[in-house]
Amino acid sequence: MNIILTQPSATPVIQALRSLGYNAGTAIADLVDNSIDAKASKIVLEFKYLRNDGAIIISDNGSGMDEEMLQMAMNIGSKDPRENRQPNELGRFGMGLKTASFSLGKRLSVLTKYNGDYAQRCWDLDHVSQCNEWQLFTKIPDEIKELMIDIEGDSGTVICIDKLDRFMGAGTENAIHTQSFFTKVRRIHNHLEFVFHSIIEHNNVQIILNENVLDPWDPFMTKHPSTLEGETQVFNINGNRIIAKYYVLPHASFLNEQEYKRAGGNRGWRDHQGFYIYRENRLLHYGDWLGMLQKDTSSQLARIRIDLPNTADDDWQVDIKKSAVIPPDNAKIRLESIAKFVRKISRDIFYFRTQGAHSNQTFKGSLNTWELSGSDEGLRFILNRNHPMLTEIQNRIDDETSKLLNMYLKFVQLGSPSNIIDSPKVAEEIIQMVTDAMKDLVIQFSSTLIKLHVVQNQQQLLDALITQPAFDGLNRITLKSIVEEASISYE
């Protein structure tokens, strides 16, 4: 065979692995993912400042690992990313434990307990660099073990990262001081409150950071009575079920100072607009329009939740840090149409406070002429039949006029440019299967055209029907059979 087995030399690989672009927040989140995947109900993070160094300790009461599992877990690339993950699993490339830890510091110690038995391993990159080989310690140094809390129950895991050269400049002249250390820790605290808010709300899990319990941050202010909440929309993109739901936050005048500040997150209102992409309930990315639209001040009330299953990873190009996604093209079309719709509502509320004075009743957007509606077949725009102006018109006209108006509105809806884009191309020559509702619609529409003297005979009628966007899916002979079957008269 024309093959030579090569051993990548350790030192340069380390440098590459340490430079994948994690920041402290994304790195810690990746480690918390592992504890959640291990079904932990309590995850405790400790950031210790130790003068010239520091230590980050994460302990959980999850499933733990036996010796063999731990050995696998410490391997660089322990699971094939193409392998199907459990539903709800947050892991992705089998790299996070190592790459996230090494982006913070040079030593990673793992102590774990499985059915009462302990196992331990320790990577020290100083040592790996020195011998230029992937030598893994089977024992954690005593001074580190002292820092690690004992695992109380039958199972659980504690990891400790120290030699924090990246996180705090340990071992260099620029080691950060206590105050900046804890400012950094505060930012991580906030980041975790964002990333895991939905998991904390849905699952039975508590996350504690330096003795403070994480308080889930709800970007959509779902509990506020003036928040506008769209319908849940489900669509199928390349075999994955994607769920979208839009929210328009209340106008600032409806919020007290504390609510206003909290909803502004860590970046401010303007930089929190846009899509919030979740993978298995864990927030991956937020605060922009994914390159499709520009941010602007009047759109700052618009936030759209998108939920992806982990089977969509490849399709949406979820990156190794689980902090970025690139939607596939066919998803972009849908996302953009929702975005434009929601931005418009945001603009109206931002400028005109259209939520009105009835602030203790949830406003469902009833002043919009169009509403988005979703089903497995895709998104559709439907006319808002409860618009107060339309109700008023209906009250003022007689029954017959009302029927005519309703039919007209039905056609406006069916003919809406955004609804006909996806309609299938018509096959000629065969009589198609048509639902009774569709037949009725053809017949009603035909009778109206005849009554209004728009058409005088079958030929003209069919010419008119075939050009209607509402009947786009039907071919001529099908339409002909419907009108003939109904024996429409042309008098």
Ligand SMILES: Nc1ncnc2c1ncn2[C@@H]1O[C@H](COP(=O)(O)OP(=O)(O)O)[C@@H](O)[C@H]1O
């Ligand atoms: N806190 C933990 N508790 C139990 N098992 C863990 C924990 N952290 C990591 N593991 C195990 O180590 C494996 C590798 O973790 P990681 O490198 O983060 O990759 P991934 O999460 O993508 O599988 C995990 O799949 C899991 O089996």
Ligand SMILES: [Mg+2]
């Ligand atoms: Mg992981």
